[in-house]
Amino acid sequence: MEFLADYFDGISARAKHVKVRVLESDRVIVLEPLDDVALSEVAILPSFNATIPFSDLNIQPKLGKARRIIELPEGGTLEAADIFGLDALISQTKETSFWRYLHYLENHLQWVFFALVLTVFAGWALLKYGIPLLAEEVARATPVATEKALGEQVLAGMDHQYGYFKPSQIPQLHQDAIRKQLVTVCSKLPSGCPEYQLEFRTSEAIGANAFTLPGGFIVVTDALIKLSKNDDEVIAVLAHEMGHAHYRHPFRQTLQGALAGLTLAAVTGDVSSLASGLPAILLQLSYSRSMETEADQYALNALHTSCIQPHVFADILARLTKQAGVDSVPEIVSSHPDTQARIKPFNQAWQDCPI
Known part of the structure; x- marks a missing residue:
């Protein structure tokens, strides 16, 4: 499994285009520079042609159709349109399930509308009853x-x-x-x-x-x-x-x-x-x-x-x-x-x- 991503080193706002290979059996990813990355830039990219363990990755939850963000060690990040299930490979915890369910809700208009109505009602109840009691x-x-x-x-x-x-x-x-x-x-x-x-x-x-x-x-x-x-x-x-x-x-x-x-x-x-x-x-x-x-x-x-x-x-x-x-x-x-x-x-x- 592999996908394309933009790498940010945490210092410069300039993105470096990379290819991410996912080795499921070894539970690591490998970052490889693309052809349009200059040789001078390769030196500042992290561990090219080396491995980064799944345990060192922090994948931020889905937010609508926004690009996925993967936090790397030492402050770097990867941004990709689709990480092709990498988050599912890394963790099957309840927290991951929660964010997956939340992503499902925020992509269905009827649930978004229900959440809006519920928020308005909760705010009204807080102002009318909760705050006076407090x-x-x-x-x-x-x-x-x-x-x-x-x-x-x-x-x-x-x-x-x-x-x-x-x-x-x-x-x-x-x-x-x-x-x-x-x-x-x-x-x-x-x-x-x-x-x-x-x-x-x-x-x-x-x-x-x-x-x-x-x-x-x-x-x-x-x-x-x-x-x-x-x-x-x-x-x-x-x-x-x-x-x-x-x-x-x-x-x-x-x-x-x-x-x-x-x-x-x-x-x-x-x-x-x-x-x-x-x-x-x-x-x-x-x-x-x-x-x-x-x-x-x-x-x-x-x-x-x-x-x-x-x-x-x-x-x-x-x-x-x-x-x-x-x-x-x-x-x-x-x-x-x-x-x-x-x-x-x-x-x-x-x-x-x-x-």
């Missing part, structure tokens, strides 16, 4: 102090570097009154509120809004306070945000975004998408339906223990939805297209509290 476990194992340090950096960036916020114009007495009422609500909860820090800001970019950053930093904008008809509506929104802080939703969402970005970068090889600022990412993230439900239930319980009628949350949520434009939906209403179904539990009156 993010939850990582968040649970991360110290609160670490999360708080992240929140401080993000808030500082929003205040200065990214210019989302300006100092609040709400009178200090009004701010203090809201803070005091929120402390009262927290004191009546059986487990109290999580550690938090309430921040008042004005922002033309996000309008009437309230959201929570990692570490319990709750930001409420002047526009939302002005939109509310009373402080009970503001407290209801803050109770919802307190629910996000309690369950560490912002940190989990941040981890999910980072893990998803790393996964996509690993698959596509594009790491430039990870260079965007974390504040912009946080503002664009939408909580999952289950996270919003948890935060809503936390707010409902907080309003009940403080005897604040729950319809105040429904009222301001409906007002926010009505006011919001297509491109400026507040975070608190962005992840639920069916606002009416979401606020249904709040359209009630506590029977054990004065109306």
Whole structure:
């Protein structure tokens, strides 16, 4: 058995044309120069008219209809259109069988299409289910102090570097009154509120809004306070945000975004998408339906223990939805297209509290 091949010495990109004779009985190959190889080139070819044992050869697996590559000792390689079963002579191991089967699959379009569909489905399942579960476990194992340090950096960036916020114009007495009422609500909860820090800001970019950053930093904008008809509506929104802080939703969402970005970068090889600022990412993230439900239930319980009628949350949520434009939906209403179904539990009156 013999075949023609191009020899590369591993130093020069120039190929040397050779003939490869396969001696099956001796389990060796012999390289012979062809007539068009100059005598000066013969000297640098490996062991001409000598033998190279099968054990010193490493044959790379088939890749479609690409030329086969045989790695030789001391860095040389052979490339051939067909090696006529040399790989079968060298090894009959399971590994060889695997690569032979893989070569069969990649040369049949229906199996290639099936593999593509399976890959897309696996990627979707990883992003939708795997990464959220992993993010939850990582968040649970991360110290609160670490999360708080992240929140401080993000808030500082929003205040200065990214210019989302300006100092609040709400009178200090009004701010203090809201803070005091929120402390009262927290004191009546059986487990109290999580550690938090309430921040008042004005922002033309996000309008009437309230959201929570990692570490319990709750930001409420002047526009939302002005939109509310009373402080009970503001407290209801803050109770919802307190629910996000309690369950560490912002940190989990941040981890999910980072893990998803790393996964996509690993698959596509594009790491430039990870260079965007974390504040912009946080503002664009939408909580999952289950996270919003948890935060809503936390707010409902907080309003009940403080005897604040729950319809105040429904009222301001409906007002926010009505006011919001297509491109400026507040975070608190962005992840639920069916606002009416979401606020249904709040359209009630506590029977054990004065109306």
